[in-house]
Structures are given as C-alpha cells and as structure tokens.
Amino acid sequence: MIRPLTTLDRLLTALPDPSQPLLTYYDLSTGERVELSGTTTANWVAKTSNFLVDDLDASCGTRIRIGLPSHWLTTVWILSAWSVGAAVVESDADIGLSGPDLRATEPMRVAASMRPLGARFATAPEGFLDVGAEVPGHGDHFSALDPPESSTLASDLGGVRLSHADILAAARPNADRLLVTPGTTARDADLIVQACLAGGSLVIVSSATPEETARVAAQEGALPG
Secondary structure, three states: OOOOOOOHHHHHHHOOOOOOEEEEEEEOOOOEEEEEEHHHHHHHHHHHHHHHHHHHOOOOOOEEEEEOOOOHHHHHHHHHHHHOOOEEEOOOOOEEEEOOOOOOOOOEEEEOOOOHHHOOOOOOOOOOEEHHHHOOOOOOOOOOOOOOOOOOEEEEEOOEEEEHHHHHHHOOOOOOEEEEOOOOHHHHHHHHHHHHHHOOEEEEEEOOOHHHHHHHHHHHOOEEO
C-alpha cells in the first residue's frame, strides 16, 4: 500500500518516473540550458540538505531566505529546506542565500554564482560560503534525524504562513509540462509541488523576449504556465 503524502520532504518520492525531466532551465542571455530529471534533482537536494545540516546546523524550525530569481537552484533550495524541516521565508531568517550580488544580512550567509551547472565563484565571495564549492562534496543521500511533521511551518512568504499540510491541501496537481518566466519564490514553490504530485515538469525561461519564449515552448512541447 502506498503511504499518503503528508509532508513535503517526501515530494520527490511521489514522482511516478524519476528518470523523466522534472525541471528545465533556460537563460537566453547566456545560452545556458540545464535539465534535471527527478533522480538528478533528488541528488542535488540530498547534497544541499546535507550541507544545510552538517555545515549550517539547519533543522526543523530553521528559517531560510532564498534570494535568487527563478532558477533551477531556487527549486533545489526550496525542496532542500523542506527536506530538513526548515521554512522558506522572506525575512527574519537564520540562513540567507544570495546570488552573485552578495546581498544578505543573516547570521549564516551563502551565495550562488549562478554560473552554468552550479559552478563556484571565480573568486571566493568574502563573508559568504560558496554554494558551488561547498555543496558538491556532500553525500548523495539524506535522512533527517528530526524530519518535519505535517504541522511544521514550510513557508512564510507574502505575509502568508503555511505548514506542510496547508501546502499539500491547497496543491493542484498538474501532469502537464509547463513553461514559465521568472516569478516569485512562492510561485516557484507552488509549481514544483504541483509537478511532483502529478508527474508533471517545469520549463523556466529567463532573459527572453516573448518571441523567444514562444520558440522554447514549441521546442519543449510545453504549455504556458
């Protein structure tokens, strides 16, 4: 018997076929295209979750601010936060994730270069841990010592506080391949939940004109999200 999904740390286990694409990211300004299957996403999430716990002491109740635009790393960090029982928040965070602008004031500060394939910064960012340098060396499997419960806070975004149960109850499973342009962290979190629950997938396109976006949609066989 399949156990009902009650917490978001088990989202990736709900995928009917982990070998299929879950997330595809395009940056038309650089020509970057990154495609992550469910299996590859789970690997990144495990490594990031181990980094959060081992290096940043994250656990249930930790608050993480993800200061990145819509990106494949944004999705990985959302899923990783939920994996360790942390909440994705906009303020009053314990851990702040910054892009290459290095904007963070949290006690624990990490930064992503946003270079292709999650590469490290060319020069180590002063005052920040480099995601590209720190995360890859962590383990490919993660098991939380204190996993989240259905009542655990999962997000505090846009003035709305939602538990794991709240997000799952409001989710609208979507099996389609959806194409979206950059949006809010709350939107990105909602979309990845929808996709995981129904075996759908996301295509995120940044730095693109409407014509370029339409072209990628046709290439990927994706519907507008």
